[in-house]
Amino acid sequence: MTAFRQLRLDGVTRRFGDRAALSGLSLTIDRGEFIALLGPSGCGKSTALNCLAGLLPLSAGGIWQDDQRLDTLPPERRGFGMVFQSYALFPHLSVRRNVAFGLQMRRLPRADVRRRTDEAIRLVRLEEHATKLPAQLSGGQQQRVAIARAVVLEPSLVLMDEPLSNLDAKLRLEMRTEIRRLHQSLGLTTVYVTHDQEEALSMADRLVVLREGRVQQVGTPEELHTRPANRHVADFMGYRNLLPLRVTGTHGGLVAVEGPGLTLRGTPAVPLSAGDRVVAAIRPEDLRPGDDGVPVTVEVVEYQGREVAVEARTDQGVPVHVRAVDRPAPGDKITVRADPARVLVFPEEAS
Amino acid sequence: MTAISVARPRTRRRLAASPGAWLVWGAVTFFFVMLAGVIGSVVVSSFGSHWFDTWLPQGWTTQWYRQAWQEFTLFDVLVVTVEVSLLVVGISVLVGVPASYVLARRSFPGRRLLYLLFLLPILMPPITYGIPLATVLYKYGFAGNMSGVVMANLVPSVPFVILTMTPFIEQVDPAIERAARMCGARTWQVFLRILAPLLIPGILAASILVLVRTVGMFELTFLTAGPDSQTLVVALYYTMSAAGIRAQQSIDAMAVVYTSMMLILLVVALRFVNPTQLVARVKEEPE
Amino acid sequence: MTPDRPAWRHRLAERGIDRQLLLLLPALLAVLLLFIYPFGYGLGLSFQPDHGGVLGAYRDFFTDAYQRDTIGTTLRLSLPAALLNVMASVPIAYRMRGRFRGKRTLTIVLVVPITLGTVLTAEGLLNFLGPTGWFNRTLMAAGLTDTPLRLTNNYWGVFLSLVITGFPFAFLLILSYLSGIDPTLERAAATLGAGWWPRFHRITLPLLAPGLATTFCLTFVLAFSVFPSAVLVGDPAGATRVISIAAYHAAYETYDYPLASAIAVVMGAVELAVVAAVLGLRSLFYTGSTGGKG
DSSP states (O other): OOOOSEEEEEEEEEEETTEEEEEEEEEEEETTOEEEEEOSTTSSHHHHHHHHHTSSOOSEEEEEETTEEOTTSOGGGTOEEEEOTTOOOOTTSOHHHHHHHHHHHTTOOHHHHHHHHHHHHHHTTOGGGTTSOGGGSOHHHHHHHHHHHHHTTOOSEEEEESTTTTSOHHHHHHHHHHHHHHHHHTTOOEEEEESOHHHHHHHOSEEEEEETTEEEEEEOHHHHHHOOSSHHHHHHTTOOEEEEEEEEEEETTEEEEEETTEEEEEEESSOOOTTOEEEEEEOGGGOEEEEEEEEEEEEEEEEETTEEEEEEEETTOOEEEEEESSOOOTTOEEEEEOOGGGOEEEEOOOO | OHHHHHHHHHHHHHHHHOHHHHHHHHHHHHHHHHHHHHHHHHHHHHHBSOOSSSSSOSSBOSHHHHHHHHHTTHHHHHHHHHHHHHHHHHHHHHHHHHHHHHHHHOOOTTHHHHHHHHHHHHHSOHHHHHHHHHHHHHHTTOTTSHHHHHHHHHHHHHHHHHHHHHHHHHHSOHHHHHHHHHTTOOHHHIIIIIIHHHHHHHHHHHHHHHHHHHHHOOHHHHHHOOGGGOOHHHHHHHHHHTBTTBOHHHHHHHHHHHHHHHHHHHHHHHHHSOGGGGTOOOOOSOO | OOOHHHHHHHHHHHTTOSGGGGGGHHHHHHHIIIIIHHHHHHHHHHTOOSSSSTTHHHHHHHHOHHHHHHHHHHHHHHHHHHHHHHHHHHHHHHHHSSOOTTHHHHHHHHHHHHHHHHHHHHHHHHHHHSTTSHHHHHHHHTTSOSSOOOOSSSHHHHHHHHHHHHHHHHHHHHHHHHHTSOHHHHHHHHHTTOOHHHIIIIIIHHHHHHHHHHHHHHHHHHHHTOOHHHHHTSOTTTTTOOHHHHHHHHHHTSOOHHHHHHHHHHHHHHHHHHHHHHHHHHHHHHHHHHHHHO
C-alpha cells in the first residue's frame, strides 16, 4: 500500500460546456478517513468522484497526494480502487478472475496473484462462488465481488459510487456494516458517494454536503445533524419543516420569529436583527403536541412504529410535520410547540 | 408470458376466419411459389440433359457442372471470390470496429456530421460512386486487379460494420471499461482483455454480414474487376449477357454453384445473427 | 506553476477531444479516399467535357431524349416497386408480428432472395417466367390463357425481379419496426374501447410512420440502382433502359467519362431528391400527429 499522509483537493472544478458541475471543491483527506460526499442527484458528487478517480479531466484545480500531483495522471496510474453503482463486473470473467484482474495488470508473480486473490475472496466470504460468472450471483454477492476487486490492490484510496443503491433495504443495512468493517480492518481510506443522508451519517467520519456543484458544509455527522450550516443542508438532514418567517425581536441568544398564524422562538445560525426575513428549520421529531403552542388542524396521520407522523396545517394554511405518541384523528385541532434550542433560524437567501 | 399464451388461440382463430387473413396468406404463398419456381427452374435446368418445351427435362446429367468447371475456370473464380471476401471482411472489421467504438461511446464536435458521412455510402446507389471510383482506381493503377476490387468493396462495407457494431458496443456498460482502468489496465489492455471478448458476438455478426454482402455485391466488383479478379457473381453476369455462346444449362450450373455458396453462407450466418439483421440494423438516426 | 501542456490537453479533453478519437482515423480515411474523393473527382470531371463548355455533359444528357428518358424509366420502375413492397409488407407484417410456430423458418426463407442477389434472380426469372417456363405452362394447362404471357425481356420482368429481391427486405424491416412498438399500447387502446381498425390507424400507424418512411427510402435506393436485372430480364435498349445502364454505356462503351460522371451525379441527385421528399413528408406527418395530442 502506498503510504501517504494526506490527499489534498485544491479548488477542483469541472465544467460541462458553460455549466459547472463542480466548482472549487477543496478538501483534505487524512489517511484512514471515511469521507462521504452527500447531496441530491445532480449536485456534483459523482463528478467529484470521477475527477478524483481520473475518469473525468478537471477544468481547473489540482489533486495532490502529499507532494505528488495526481490530476495529470491517467486513472490506471493513480493507484486508487473503485466500486461502481452498477458493480461493473467483467461479465465474461469468473469471480476469481475478476478479482485477480488488477493484480495481473500489475504483472505480479502468479503465486502472489493467487494468494492475494484467495485472501480477498475470503474477506468478502465468497469462497464457494469463486468459479461462478457474475451473472450467476445475487446482487449482494456481485457487490461483494466488486468490493473485493477494488480492495485486492491495497489501493491508497477506495472510491465508492453509491454502491448500495441497487440493493434491497435489508441487504443495504447489512452491507453498510460490512463496508465499514472492511474499512476499519484493512485500514483503508475511503471516499463514499451517496444521496442517502442516513447512510452517510452512519458510515462516515466526515461528510461533505454538495449542492449545485458547491460545497455547503464539511463536518462530522454530529455537526451536520445538530448544526447544519444553511437551510439547504438542514433540508437535506431531515429538517422537514422549513417555515418562511420574519424576525420580530432578539432575546439573549434567541430570536423571536413570527409568520401568518404562528409565533416561535429559535436559535439563529448567524446574527439576525428584527425585520429580517428568515427560514425556521425544525425536525418533525422536535415539533410535538403540547400546551400553549401553535394551533394546527390534523390532516394526515401515518403509523411509524412507536410514534405517528402527523401532517397538519396552521389556521393560515401553512403545512407542518409533527411527531406524536398518541394518535390524533384527521380533523382534530391540536397545538404544537418546539424547544427553541431545536429551532434553527437561517437568513432567507436571495433565490 | 401468460398474456401471450392466452392471446395465442384467439389470434389463430382470427387468422383462420377473416378474409383479410386469407388475402395475406394468399399473397405470402404466391410469393413463395414464385420464389420456389425461380430457384427450382434453375436447379432443374442445371441437371437436365435437354429441356425444351416440356415440363421436365428429357434426361438428367451432371455434365454442365463439369463443363462449367472446365470452361469457365470456375475454380479460379471461386478462389478469387473467397480471397476478395475475406480481405474485405478482415480490413473492414479492423477499420470499422474502432471507429464504431468511438462513435458509439464518445461525444465530440462534429459527431453527427461524421455519422452522416459514414451513412452516405450505404444510401447511395453503388453505380453513382462506383463509376467515378473505378475511374480514379484506373488512374492510379489499382483497378483491373484484386486490390481495386477489395478497395471498392470497402466503401459500403466499412460503414456497414460501423452500423452493425454500434448497438453491440452500446450494450457493454461503459462502467466496465472504467472499472478495468481503475484496476490499472492501459487503453490497449482494456481493448484486448475486456472489450474484445465482450464484442466477439458483434464482430462475428458484422463479419458474416459483410461476407454475404461482398459475395453478392455485383456493381462495384463489376466496375473494378479485370479478367483475373472477377468474383462469381460478376463471372455469372458476363456469361449470361454473352448468351448464345454458352449452353443455357451451363450457366444454370454456375448459378446453382453460386446459390449453394450463398445458402451455405446464409445457414452459417443465421447461427450467429437474427434474420432481420441481414437486411439492416433497425436504428433510427443517431442520438 | 501548471505546466502548459497538460492544461492545453485538458482543455481539449473537456470538449471531448483526445487521442482516443484517432481510432476514427482509418475509417475516416477509407471513406474520404474511396468515397468522397472519387465522388468529387467525378463531379469535377462532369464539368470538363470535350466540347460544349462547363455544362456540356449535362446539356448532352438533358437534350438527348434517349438519355433524358432514362430518369423517367428508372422512376417508373423503382417507385411502384418500392411502393408495392412497402404496402404489401405492412398488412403481412401486422398479421405476423405476434409469436407463432414457424416464424423463424418463414423469416429465413424470406432472407433467401436477398442473398441470391439480382443476377441469380434474373436467371431464375428467365427460366421460370419465359414463354416455355413453368409459370406459363401452368397458366395454359389451367386454360387461363392460350398464348404464353410475355413476362421477360420487358418492363414486367424487371419489375418482378425488384419485387422478389425488394419485398423480403421491406418486410423484414417493417416487421422489426412493428415488433419495436410496445404491444401494451394497443391493449391500452382496446381497454379504451377502440376496435382493431382505430387501434391500427390511430395508434400503430402513426408510431410506424417513421419506420415506413425509412423502409421506403431503403427499398427505393435498392430498386433505383437496378442494373443487372434491367439488362438480363429487361429490355435494356428500350423499356428498361434505366439510368445506370446509361451511365455504364457512357463510361465503358463510348468511354465518355465526363458524360458518365454527369449521369452518375444526376442519378445521385434524383435519388437524394426522392429520399429527401419522403423524409420531408414524414416529418410533416409526424409533427402533425403528435401536435394533436399536445
